[in-house]
Amino acid sequence: MFVDILFWVMAVVAVVMGAAVFVVDSMARATYALALSFVAVGVQVLLLHQDYVGVIVILMMVMEMAVMAVYMVMFMGMNPALMPMSMVHDKRKALAASTALFVTLAAGALLVPWPTRRGTPSADTTRALGEALMSSKMLVMTVVSPVMVATIVAGVVIASKRSRYDRLGDDLRGAPDDPQRGGVGR
Amino acid sequence: MTLQTVLLVAAALFSIGLYGAISQQVVVMVMMGLELMINGLILAAASFWWFLSPDPSGQVLLMVIIAAMTVEMAMGFAVATLLHRDHEADMTDMAGDLSE
Known part of the structure; x- marks a missing residue:
C-alpha cells in the first residue's frame, strides 16, 4: 500500500516536473524541474528494487543539473532565474507528434499481453x-x-x-x- | 504498481521529452528534451527488469543506458561550447552548418 502511494506520488512529480521543463519561463527553473523529475524517477527505480541504479540516477542527475546551471550562467550571458524566455518553433506539430507517440506507447503498454515473470530476483x-x-x-x-x-x-x-x-x-x-x-x- | 502503470508513466516522460526535443530552439533545452526521453527509457527498462525477468543482465543493460546518457550530455555540452565560441550561437536555428 505504502509502495503504491509513493509510486503514484513520484509518478505525478516526474511527469508534472517533466512537463514544467518546457512550460516555466526561465531556464533555471527548467533545470530544477528536470532535476526533480529525475529524482522522482530515481525513487521509482528504487521502488523497483534496483537500489544501485536508483541511487546512481539520483546522484548523477543532481550533479548534471548543477553543471547545466553553471553552463547557463557562463554562456547565456544573463541571470537565468530572472530572464523569462520562450523560444520554440513548430510548437503545434511537436505537440501533435508527442501526443500521437504517447497514445501509441500507452496503447502498446495496455494492450500487449505481457508474459509472466521468469525467474526470481536475487536477495541482494x-x-x-x-x-x-x-x-x-x-x-x-x-x-x-x-x-x-x-x-x-x-x-x-x-x-x-x-x-x-x-x-x-x-x-x-x-x-x-x-x-x-x-x-x-x- | 504494475508493469502497465509504470510503462504508462515512462511513455508520458518519453513523449514530453520528444515534444521538447522537437520544439525547443535553445540547444540546452533540446538536450533537456533528450534527457527526459532517456529518463522515460530508464524507468521502462527498470520495470521490464523487475516485472518480467529480474536477473542481473537487465541491470547491466540499465547501466549501459545510463552510460549512454552521460556520453550524450558530455558531447552535447562540448558541441554547444564550440558553437558558442565560434559564432556566439545558442539556438539550433543559428547552427545550420551542423546539418551541411
Whole structure:
C-alpha cells in the first residue's frame, strides 16, 4: 500500500516536473524541474528494487543539473532565474507528434499481453549486479570504460579554444603561432 | 504498481521529452528534451527488469543506458561550447552548418 502511494506520488512529480521543463519561463527553473523529475524517477527505480541504479540516477542527475546551471550562467550571458524566455518553433506539430507517440506507447503498454515473470530476483540485487559485472558481463565494463575515456578526450578537443594543431599546423611541424614567444628569449 | 502503470508513466516522460526535443530552439533545452526521453527509457527498462525477468543482465543493460546518457550530455555540452565560441550561437536555428 505504502509502495503504491509513493509510486503514484513520484509518478505525478516526474511527469508534472517533466512537463514544467518546457512550460516555466526561465531556464533555471527548467533545470530544477528536470532535476526533480529525475529524482522522482530515481525513487521509482528504487521502488523497483534496483537500489544501485536508483541511487546512481539520483546522484548523477543532481550533479548534471548543477553543471547545466553553471553552463547557463557562463554562456547565456544573463541571470537565468530572472530572464523569462520562450523560444520554440513548430510548437503545434511537436505537440501533435508527442501526443500521437504517447497514445501509441500507452496503447502498446495496455494492450500487449505481457508474459509472466521468469525467474526470481536475487536477495541482494546490488551484489548480483556487482558479481555479474565482474564475471559474465565483464565485456560491458571493458567496452564502456574506453567509451567514457574517448568521451572525455573528444569533449576536451571539441571544446578547447586553441589546441596544438592551431598553434603548429596540421602536421605539428610549423612555427608556433603564438601571440607572445615563450621561453626566456635566448 | 504494475508493469502497465509504470510503462504508462515512462511513455508520458518519453513523449514530453520528444515534444521538447522537437520544439525547443535553445540547444540546452533540446538536450533537456533528450534527457527526459532517456529518463522515460530508464524507468521502462527498470520495470521490464523487475516485472518480467529480474536477473542481473537487465541491470547491466540499465547501466549501459545510463552510460549512454552521460556520453550524450558530455558531447552535447562540448558541441554547444564550440558553437558558442565560434559564432556566439545558442539556438539550433543559428547552427545550420551542423546539418551541411
